[in-house]
Amino acid sequence: MTRITKALAALLLVSTAPFAVSAQIGVAPNPVLQPAAALPAFTHRQTVPQDLNQINASLNNTGSFQGRFTQYGADGSVASGRVTIQRPGRVRFEYDAPNPLLIVSDGVTLVQQDRALETFDRVPLAATPLNYFLKENVRLQDDTEVISLQKLPDQWRVTSRDGSGEMAGEITLVFDPGTLALRQWVITDEFGGQTTVQLSDLQYNQRVDPRLFILRDEREDRRDRRRR
Structure with missing residues (x-):
């Protein structure tokens, strides 16, 4: 079974144990979604199909974005860095020093590199919730089980889970x-722990260097050179 680190699991709701311990940079309260117990799961039930179509259209019209992210872990850890996303399927999370992590997807495989430990951990992109909103044609109502859509004065938030039941937990996308x-997403694991990823300083639909989504395992390169 592919070894997935704790950071990658928390960021992407990957539930394939065992977990390795990864670097935690700083501690801060997780700005989780404020409880909305007084609100129904669907605040505007009559317009849910139209609202989901608007959200799908917004995601589908976003070919790429680059900017900053801050990740708040359920355990109180906080880390930040630069994020680059290019649909379909390509993403790069480059954590600020001294955090040694780099997470890259080439559209098929998601790879986490830990520069300090010199490790590479891989998981299919399709096994993570990121795949739901990085697809070429996003249709949340078809690709996921939408369990909540709340339209508030300061945000829209849609919560989904894997309709097949193979992936535990939920993902909430928060929109302006x-x-x-897209302003943030919140991963809620099967035990109720939440990891929040906030986005900021985003630039949309600009040219992105395709080399950002290529991550080679230097250890394999060295082995190849020794075989020659």
Whole structure:
């Protein structure tokens, strides 16, 4: 079974144990979604199909974005870095020093490199919730089980889970109510722990260097050179 680190599991809701311990940079309260117990799961039930179509259209019209992210772990850890996303399927999370982590997807495989430990951990992109909103044609209502869509004055948030039941937990996407730009996502694991990824300083649909999504295992390169 592929070894998945704790950081990758927390960030992407990957539930393939065992976990390795990864670096934690700083401690801060997790800005989890404020409880909305007084609100129904669907605040505007009559318009859910239209609202989901608007969200799908916003995601589908976003070919790429680059900016900053801050990740708040359920355990109180906090880390930040630079994020680059290019649909379909390509993503790069480059953590700020001294965090040694780099997470890259080439559209098929998601790879985490730990520069300090010199490790590479791989998982299929399709095994993570990122795949739901990095697809070429996003349709949340078809690709996931939508269990909540709440339209609030300061945000829209849609919560989904894997309809097949193979992937535990839930993902909540949070959007700006005016532009429907993605602002953050919240991963809730099967035990109720939440990891929040906040996005900031985003630039949309600009040219992205394709080399950002290529991550080679230097150990394999060295082995190849020795065989020659």
